[in-house]
Amino acid sequence: MRDKDGTIVIIGAGASGLACMNELVKTNKYNIIVLEQSNKAARKILASGNGRCNVSNLNMDIKYYNHQDPLIEKLIKEFDVVNFFKQLSLKLRYEKNLVYPYSLSSLSVKNVLMKNMDNVSYIDNCEVLAIKKAKTYEIITTNGHYQADKIVIATGSPASHLSGQNNLKMLEKMHISMIPFTPSLVQVKTKPVFKALKGQRVKGIAMLYDQNQLIEKQTGEIMFTDYGLSGICVMQLSRYLEHLKNPKLVLNLLPDIEKEEFQHYGLEGFFHEKIVQVFKEKNIDPRCLEFKIIDTMSIEKAQVCHGGVSLKEVDENLQLKKYPGIYVCGEALDVDGDCGGYNLHFAFASGVHVAKSIKK
Numbered sequence: 569m570r571d572k573d574g575t576i577v578i579i580g581a582g583a584s585g586l587a588c589m590n591e592l593v594k595t596n597k598y599n600i601i602v603l604e605q606s607n608k609a610a611r612k613i614l615a616s617g618n619g620r621c622n623v624s625n626l627n628m629d630i631k632y633y634n635h636q637d638p639l640i641e642k643l644i645k646e647f648d649v650v651n652f653f654k655q656l657s658l659k660l661r662y663e664k665n666l667v668y669p670y671s672l673s674s675l676s677v678k679n680v681l682m683k684n685m686d687n688v689s690y691i692d693n694c695e696v697l698a699i700k701k702a703k704t705y706e707i708i709t710t711n712g713h714y715q716a717d718k719i720v721i722a723t724g725s726p727a728s729h730l731s732g733q734n735n736l737k738m739l740e741k742m743h744i745s746m747i748p749f750t751p752s753l754v755q756v757k758t759k760p761v762f763k764a765l766k767g768q769r770v771k772g773i774a775m776l777y778d779q780n781q782l783i784e785k786q787t788g789e790i791m792f793t794d795y796g797l798s799g800i801c802v803m804q805l806s807r808y809l810e811h812l813k814n815p816k817l818v819l820n821l822l823p824d825i826e827k828e829e830f831q832h833y834g835l836e837g838f839f840h841e842k843i844v845q846v847f848k849e850k851n852i853d854p855r856c857l858e859f860k861i862i863d864t865m866s867i868e869k870a871q872v873c874h875g876g877v878s879l880k881e882v883d884e885n886l887q888l889k890k891y892p893g894i895y896v897c898g899e900a901l902d903v904d905g906d907c908g909g910y911n912l913h914f915a916f917a918s919g920v921h922v923a924k925s926i927k928k
């Protein structure tokens with residue numbers, strides 16, 4: 569392919585790669601190639617928010633991410649998600665602070681992100697295995713070799729079964745510092761387990777302790793499973809587990825109910841009969857249920873991962889300091905956030921940031 573202002577290869581057709589591509593195609597200056605390992609683009613976008621795609625959060629703050637890094641803070645705050653999707657002709661709607669496509673369908677998000685695909689070369693079933701620096705960059709894939717003046721690594725993390733498993737393999741021999749991927753926003757295995765309550769959802773406060781010290785608490789939905797606990801509350805707390813020695817969860821399923829009221833109504837007045845049965849059998853007080861956390865579920869079950877390319881390796885353009893012309897965005901970077909649109913927001917923001925840096 570003959571160069572215009574050069575060839576840019578974007579590796580990964582997910583949220584960050586597609587956001588980057590859409591910003592780059594605005595100027596007709598580059599040959600753009602998008603390489604995708606699977607046979608489908610945007611698979612995590614489709615799965616996001618239970619198919620509704622929670623694209624962002626109005627309450628945007630660096631405290632909802634794993635690094636209190638000034639560059640990441642600037643990037644997430646400067647990115648205007650409404651305008652980004654307005655330019656792609658997608659109207660958004662709000663449910664409290666959560667931002668969704670107006671259609672409440674993740675397919676709408678995928679479709680608008682893909683509508684400029686005709687202006688680029690898109691190659692799927694093409695897994696990138698290695699990058700070699702020559703005069704330009706050479707990209708070695710399962711589907712041949714590609715030359716690039718600039719490369720955007722937008723390969724995400726191995727979280728969930730919807731991802732590739734070799735997200736950063738291409739960097740392995742390039743002496744780039746990478747934090748190993750571990751599951752975040754993931755269900756937990758507990759002791760005890762209430763198998764009979766599998767699938768039962770309750771609302772309450774979940775408190776995470778380590779060595780009897782309160783680490784964090786969350787209010788919201790908790791789900792019993794046959795291995796332990798799930799639900800947004802529990803997934804949020806799973807983000808803190810990595811460095812804890814002896815974590816336990818304490819649930820209060822009646823946080824706003826006085827003792828007298830509880831005595832008046834009894835368990836039957838508040839809970840599903842399956843829950844009543846188990847709680848009675850085991851003499852459980854719903855205001856104080858303790859679970860030892862044995863482990864998290866595996867990366868394939870997680871929504872997001874901790875880990876990725878260390879922020880120390882990139883400059884303010886998210887360009888690798890050791891390899892000018894190679895940029896990293898989205899979950900491939902060691903940045904992850906809470907549930908509630910923070911991860912997609914960062915994926916879009918960082919993808920657009922990289923594209924703007926390239927255009928500069």
Ligand SMILES: Cc1cc2nc3c(=O)[nH]c(=O)nc-3n(C[C@H](O)[C@H](O)[C@H](O)COP(=O)(O)OP(=O)(O)OC[C@H]3O[C@@H](n4cnc5c(N)ncnc54)[C@H](O)[C@@H]3O)c2cc1C
Binds near residue numbers: 582584611731734736
């Ligand atoms: C079930 C589920 C629900 C979620 N819900 C939400 C939500 O509601 N809100 C929210 O903010 N976040 C949500 N997330 C997280 C969010 O989807 C991700 O953080 C986001 O998609 C990451 O974007 P990305 O571009 O970094 O990676 P991805 O979207 O994963 O894209 C990476 C792409 O690169 C490809 N790839 C990987 N390795 C290679 C390789 N070697 N060569 C070529 N291609 C490669 C992958 O196949 C993939 O298409 C959810 C995640 C899951 C799994």
